[in-house]
Amino acid sequence: MEYAKYIKSIPDFPEKGINFRDITSLLQEGPVYRAAIDELAAFARERGAEVVVGPEARGFVIGGPVAYALGLGFVPVRKPGKLPRAVETVTFEKEYGKDELCLHKDAIKPGQRVFVTDDLLATGGTIDATIKLVRNLGGVIAGVGFLIDLAALNGKKYLKDYDVLSLIHY
Template sequence: MDFKQHIKEVADYPKEGISFKDITSLMQNGEVYKKSVDELVAYARERGAELIAGPEARGFVVGCPAAYALELGFVPVRKEGKLPRETVRVSYGLEYGTDILTMHKDSIQPGQQVVILDDLLATGGTIEATIKMIEQLGGVVAGIGFLIELDGLGGRERLEGYDVFSLIRYED
């Protein structure tokens, strides 16, 4: 299936010069949304996932249904202050400063095979922070899957050494 035809591009959003790739148009079509998640499920199964992790918020949109389909647990990766129990945290750089991601300290067992799922790979900063937390807890990143990858922003290169899968790739 050509998933790209179901992504709407929004010019100059969130700021001038950016062509935003809107996944909500894909999600509005139940058949297409299901097939896109099915592709990520197949990838996670192939990678031997024992657990799915996803950064907020759109990582939840693909990660939760994939975890459900695989009958696996889901680990939410959240911004600081959003999780109620003891967490691990990683600070990561943004183009305009830094942010902090967290996950529950007891969410991953040593040696557990974790597949990270998210909507978009751009620079890779969020995923790199997620990887650090998984590995800090002793988990193994078995693979990383995305709906969309924006080539030319360095994300894939930043994740060198990890298996990366994308349903849709845009060359910029």
């Protein structure tokens, strides 16, 4: 399917010079959203995923449905202070400074095959931090999936060791 035609580009958002790729227009098209989720789920299934992990917030609208389609659990990666049990935390660099992500320490079993997914791959900091959290808990990365890869931002540099599926490339 030609998913890119369902993505709206918003110039100068959130600041001048940025061409924002808005996934909400794709999410609003039920059959298109379903096809994208089904394609990501098939990729995860082929790699033997046992659980799906996604960072907040847009990773939830991709990862949750992928997990549901596979009949697997979904594990949310959150900002500090959002998860109620003991957490593993990773600090990472973003375009505009440092950030932190957290994962419940009991969310991933050692050796468990994990499919990591998010809406968009840009500079790769968020997905790299998410993968580090999973690996710190003993998880094995079964694959990584995105709706969009902004290739010019070189986020794939963090993903050389993994099977990756991106449905749209800019």
